[in-house]
Amino acid sequence: MKLVPAEQINAVLDWQGVLDAMHQVHLGPRPSIDDYFIGDSRYGLFSRGVILPGAGAGVKIASMYPANLAAQPPLPAEHAAFVVIDEHSKAISAICDGPAVTAWKTAGDSALAGRYLSRPDSEVLLVLGAGPVARALVEAYLHIHPGLRQVLLWNRTLAKLEPLAGQLQARGIEAVLVSDLDAAVARADIIASATAAAAPLIKGAFVRPGTHVDVVGGFRPDMREVDSELVGKARLFTDDRVGALNAGDLAVPLQEGVIGEGSIEADLFELCQAQGVRRAAGDITLYKNAGGAHQDLAVCLCALRRLAAGV
Template identity: 60%
Template sequence: MQIISAQQIRSVLDWPGVLDALHRGHTGARPSGGSYFIGDSRFGLFSRGVILPGTGAGVKIASIHPANGAAVPPLPSEQAAFLVLDECTKGLVAMLDGPEITRWKTAADSALAARTLSSEHAEVLLVLGAGPVARSLTDAYLHIRPSIREVLLWNRTPSKLEDARSALDARNVGVRIADDLDAAVARADIIVAATSASRPLIRGECVRPGTHVDLVGGYRPDMQEADCEVFRGARIFVDERQNAAQSGDVQIPMQAGVIRERDIEGDLFDLCRESAFHRSVGDRTVYKNAGGAHLDLIVSQYVIEQLKSR
């Protein structure tokens, strides 16, 4: 079995390649899978498995220990690996660095959908969150929307954004740390949230017509990055229906009667297969990026292929 490090993954990936691989992976059969979690808020073990016909199978294993963030120096609160199984033999092929795969697949998930759902002329990008996934999302959006002229960064602890701001400054990208979130939301053409918020940060009354809202951070039923008004009257899409239905971002508006299951127009498989989606200038679009092991598998298989072709 091959063991593939984060450095090896970074050495063979770029946004065009990852987006193309993810698009191809969403034109075939849909995945089947499941997940489980044991533990509590102090320490937990998470696993999610998937079988994707024509591609293979895989399992993500993660250890979640929030107290690591308070260590000196800080340690990752989540440590993970992704195991890839061969399509034919069902044997173990490789184990890849989990956080690095997550960083690429999460941002590519959102960016692939946003190529269709966001305005081609978007100029202002607002990113909520200060972690590595938030930075990866920023990179991915700048790749798919070269029209973006300004990036607004927001986090509850603004000092955590200094490295991200410096990195964007070095690339000559217009960047500003926002202190008034409502005002930043009102200015943005694209809003991306990658936080662990349990109370809504994005208020629907501040979101302009034509804005694309991408909700990434919430994965539990009690987590909610946008209030119910963000969903009211919006065109709603998700990456994978089963996983999205378990998130508070989707569950809570449904429980409140603001949206119904039939209000979800489609998932990422639909967006990759169909060219019939037409976006009007005033359409507000909402995309719930709930993730899934099939995304890890597609990106991991692409990494393995790229390493072999060297």
């Protein structure tokens, strides 16, 4: 059994490799996946498992304690590991650093869908959040849209984003810290949100026609990043219908009667196998990134293959 730390994972992965591995998973049969959560907004234990025929199986285990962020010095709010199970022997073959896998997988999930749902001529990206996933989303969208001319960054505490903005600017990327979120939403072609918000941050009244909105952060019924107005006027897509409809971003509009269970047009398997969707120039697309352990497994297996090959 191998223990694979974040440093090794980050050293061997790149966005093209991750997207290729995740795309391949979505071209095959649907895996058996399930999630389990106990706790509340103060502290929770979360696990998600997968059996993926032909590839193996795995389980993510996460301990989530947001109060760690207020510690001095701050500690990670999430500690996690992904356990990889060998396809043939059914033995545990590796334990991979969970946060590293999560960042690659979550942003890769969004970027894979974004290749099909966002406009190719998108120029302005807005990212909400300051954690590792938000940072990974910036890089993933820059990979699929190298023509992006401006990256807008928002967080409740803007100072947390100053290092990221400086790093992007040093690479010649126009990165701007924004305090007026509504105004930034109105300027963006792509909006990606990875926060733990309990109340909507992105309001449908300010989202322009033609915008792609990527909703990543909320996974519980009490978490929301977008309001019901936006959900009601957008074309809806997700990676997992069950997980998406359990998250507040869609669960609340569903309870309000704004949408129905059939309002989601396609999931990520359908997007990949159909090679996208037809969209009019003024369509607003909304992708609810609910995740799935099959995606974590794909990232882990990609990293393990590259490590074994000495890449």
